[in-house]
Amino acid sequence: MKKIITTVLSGILLSACVPDTSVDPLSELTKQQQEEQVQKSEIDISADEFYALIQAIPTPLQSTSLMQAVGVEYQSSFILDTDESKKANSWFSQSVKLGIFGADMAYSNVYGETRKSIQYLTSIRGLADKLKIGQFFDVASIKEMVEQKDNLDELINVSQMNFQKMNDYLQKQNRGKVSVAMILGGWVETLYLSAKVATLEKDNEALFENVSEQKFSLETIQLLLDLYASDKYFTIFKEEFQPLISAYENVEVIFTEGEITYSEDAEGNMVAEDTSTSEIVFTKKDLDKITKAVSNLRKKLIEIE
Numbered sequence: 046m047k048k049i050i051t052t053v054l055s056g057i058l059l060s061a062c063v064p065d066t067s068v069d070p071l072s073e074l075t076k077q078q079q080e081e082q083v084q085k086s087e088i089d090i091s092a093d094e095f096y097a098l099i100q101a102i103p104t105p106l107q108s109t110s111l112m113q114a115v116g117v118e119y120q121s122s123f124i125l126d127t128d129e130s131k132k133a134n135s136w137f138s139q140s141v142k143l144g145i146f147g148a149d150m151a152y153s154n155v156y157g158e159t160r161k162s163i164q165y166l167t168s169i170r171g172l173a174d175k176l177k178i179g180q181f182f183d184v185a186s187i188k189e190m191v192e193q194k195d196n197l198d199e200l201i202n203v204s205q206m207n208f209q210k211m212n213d214y215l216q217k218q219n220r221g222k223v224s225v226a227m228i229l230g231g232w233v234e235t236l237y238l239s240a241k242v243a244t245l246e247k248d249n250e251a252l253f254e255n256v257s258e259q260k261f262s263l264e265t266i267q268l269l270l271d272l273y274a275s276d277k278y279f280t281i282f283k284e285e286f287q288p289l290i291s292a293y294e295n296v297e298v299i300f301t302e303g304e305i306t307y308s309e310d311a312e313g314n315m316v317a318e319d320t321s322t323s324e325i326v327f328t329k330k331d332l333d334k335i336t337k338a339v340s341n342l343r344k345k346l347i348e349i350e
Contacts (some may be wrong), residue, residue: 139172229270
């Protein structure tokens with residue numbers, strides 16, 4: 046199975062018609078909120094470099110669509126209860142749970158669980174309002190996209206564009222760590238769902254590889270954490286992240302370099318073909334370790350209020 050990479054929307058279905066964002070959100074934040082959320086990145090990184098970073102992380106829609114495509118039944122016990130939004134008091138908890146809910150919304154949506162998807166949408170909008178980014182979550186537009194489940198590519202493209210607009214907005218206010226926390230929450234929840242589903246279908250190669258290939262994302266997650274390394278919540282995440290890194294330790298990617306050959310297609314265009322191959326060494330024991338580690342990380346994140 047080929048590794049699919051695309052710009053991350055951190056699990057959040059931002060399929061909204063974004064209104065004018067010229068109003069400074071800091072004017073709406075309390076002094077405490079400004080003190081907690083406003084922080085310049087500790088590493089000098091451009092917008093292009095940031096998006097290049099997160100390109101390495103598959104979107105929740107891709108992973109959850111795979112689960113549905115291979116015929117695994119919907120598991121309502123795996124997703125997070127929307128009542129957890131009521132316990133999100135800190136900006137970090139609000140951001141992380143927004144990301145988690147986005148991944149769970151994607152999971153529910155691909156299975157046609159529209160009612161559950163709308164419940165997540167309501168909770169997402171509530172958390173976004175608390176973070177003063179509610180203008181990026183047009184409920185009516187998102188609901189329409191949720192109900193139109195047959196165009197995944199369009200949903201991904203629209204979501205990517207709107208996440209970028211929201212992130213640009215936050216970056217201008219030096220609140221970039223809010224969008225990073227959303228990415229972290231969405232990534233953890235997606236890996237959690239992928240691992241839990243894979244344990245149900247241990248003979249399914251596609252699900253197995255979907256979990257193993259997340260090893261490619263570990264370095265990216267660490268780099269995102271380094272952007273705001275002094276933040277107390279990012280420090281907590283980094284500490285709790287270490288067991289997951291260890292769980293992937295024995296997962297190997299064996300690359301065999303091939304040759305690049307050139308040929309002409311039927312229309313006379315030159316086509317290049319790379320014969321290089323890669324193989325991932327990944328055992329069921331590794332899957333069990335990863336499932337345990339990501340479950341513990343998810344639990345710690347949810348407990349943060």
